[in-house]
Amino acid sequence: MSVDLDQFKGIFFEESFENLDAMETGLLALSEGETDLETVNTIFRGAHSIKGGGAAFGFDVVSSFTHVMEELLDKMRNGEMEADFASVNILLESVDVLRELLKAFQDGLEPDDQRALALKLKLEEIRDGASGVSEIATDSQIEVEAGDTRDEEIIGWTIHFLPYENLLQTGNDPSLMLRELACLGEMSLQVHTQRIPPLAEMDPEKCYLSWDIELKAPVERDAITEIFEWVEDDCDLDIQPVVQPVERRKMERRDEERRTGEGAGLERRKEDRRAVGKDAAPAPSATIRVSTERIDEIIDMVGELVITQSMLSQLGEDLDLAKLEKLREGLEQLERNSRELQEGVMSIRMQPISFAFNRFPRMVHDVSQKLSKQIRLETSGEDTEMDKTVMEKINDPLVHLVRNSIDHGLETPNERLEAGKEEEGIVRLNAYHQGSFVIIEVSDDGSGLDRERIFTKAVERGLVKESDELSDDQVFRLLLEAGFSTAEQVSDLSGRGVGLDVVRKNIEGLGGSIDIRSELGVGTTFAIRLPLTLAVLDGQLFKVGNDTFILPLSSIVESLQMDQKCISGVASDIELYRLRDEYIPIIDLSKTFSINENPKNMENALLVVVELGERHVGLLIDELLGQQQVVIKSLETNYQRVTGISGATILGDGTVSLILDVAGLIEMSHLDQNNGGKQQKMTNNNLVLQEQ
């Protein structure tokens, strides 16, 4: 066989990582006390595929490691062993090790197999320990039925292997199986060639050979059946043990027993295979899997677009005024077509949020052990779809929030019992759509936020003054400020004082916002609000000087003509505008963007009030233009990040226009006022708060 295996390696890695994810999910289900046979089988199947692939590509560390895992899982599958806490943990660790190994192979590196070897020993220990137990368990049955059958000793196997002609077409290769058999021990085999037809009639894609194999190895029957597992339905297979001479009667009976047992096993496995296909866990990867339906829809839309286009070009050939109405109709159709097409293409990027949620069961499992807290993770709304790029960027903030909930939110089991709650704390992940936004909530049923403690701490840190009167909401928001951490001890997980402010920054960077709701003693909820997609937005066009800029429509609260009486200057540079009962800092865009350094006449100028989370700022502009949907193009691709600008877009007339980033603008205008940066931001916030 001189097939170049390299081209399959990529697929192997991708599948293996998916298998590992599926195994992890399965193991976590097991650790929650569920010893469902199907789950064990899913895990087993995953390990088996990785082992097979690993062996085929010569990743011996991987295959020998998975082999031990597989044996252990097999014991669980056959009910010879309990899936207890310890073994599940070891298996979880094994999944990690495997992932590392595969990653190393994928990157073309020599993997560090020390950890693998150590873990393999542990696995073997459990396996052997378990086999001791299982022997005792099954002994009694055997003794009742067959007396001293146990004395007979298997020294090898004879295998009759007759593949059906279509075996090769199912993607299986007998030579690989034979090679794998040979790994078990000394093997001699006889090939039967009588089925080979004359050359003229021979189909090269069919298998005409059959084999009689003698294997001189005292291995378990399962080790052999496993090799043929994938081809059971496509061949005649007869596996007979070669045993030390024992009483014939007993051997026959035992054989029969074996066969019926195996038959049942076969049935079961077939079912399992179907089950695995059905609920193979989705896993994130660089590729997107799109349903053919969606693609068909898009192709249909393209078809319509082409029809519209040809209609329009026909119209264009001899256009007279009489056909104007028709032209208008055609253009309308074109607009509808292109919008539909755009939506269709966008929908390809939409993925269910379960991709992001999937990683949390494992994390909660690990963290709860580390902190010896009992935690149950509940997820809902996993089918909520959102843009893949947004989802990728929201992963880290989510991890942070979940950790935060576990670490700071939930109490220890003792504290919970004292508070009259269940020992087990609940962390809940929920997602749903709201308009053109996705809301993701991370909540816990822990102790809730202690308003007083946060306030005291904020005063200590100089974030607010003792005399400040803040609403609960405002106090909670202090948590999101830089340099704030209420954890009394700095822990391994969170509480280093860097944290929630970074989360807030990331989310605001995505054009989203974050909200905190909490009730003392009942729990806390962090709600993240994110735009559905980053690729297209509804924009408001406006002018500053001669340049056209765009603001995301969703961030605009209102636009108004300023009244001189409401403008008041504070300190040297900050100017506030009184809007009803709120004081809003004004950012003069022509100044921040150095378009026109002359101070603007504020009288009757236009102010666009935008919101960022809870904060409001007013942007001073020259002229409001229309609204339109714009496609966001990154400035970083060919240029670099520009503070205050989130991207560019191409307008209808072909010119480029810049999209403003409100968070960046706020940062900029504070930096402009004073070099103190963050400090200044805080005091400025206070100003607004105090004035209220």
Add this chain to the structure above:
Amino acid sequence: MEAVKERETGIADVNENQYLTFMLSGEEYGVDILTVQELRGWEDATPIPNSPSFVSGIINLRGVVVPIINLRDRFGLENRAFDATTVVIIVKLAGNDRERVLGIVVDAVSEVYSISGSDLKPPPDMDGAISIEFVKHLATIDNKMIILLDINRLINEGIFSKKETADLDVHEISVEE
């Protein structure tokens, strides 16, 4: 001295590289032709706020947003108004971690020369209009000196700072000379 114009021989030597030359304030500069994607006439660019003065802005190049660099300004030459002969050379080059497309505004495009490696002279120590570090070689053709630019270096170091991805103030970038 032996350099011959491509169109006269029609045969490219293995050691020869082709260079596109352009005029800038009376001097003839050359860039490796393999980095050149296309030539365009000048069109108005959308200015980027708070960008260095040599960044004229960004344009729409068939749906791609491409920044335009004013080379006169970058080299500290006297700015002049863009007119009909003003040309934008669109170059495509490997940046620190990706491929980048940008436009360079020059006075006019001149020739394509094939210059063999042996005709390239290292630049002398000079204190000219441009920093010596961006000059790769000098070549002489028809008794004219041609300054061959290291365009990769010019863009990646002279225009974008190495810490380009870092969130730093635009003003700080490339005032390093």
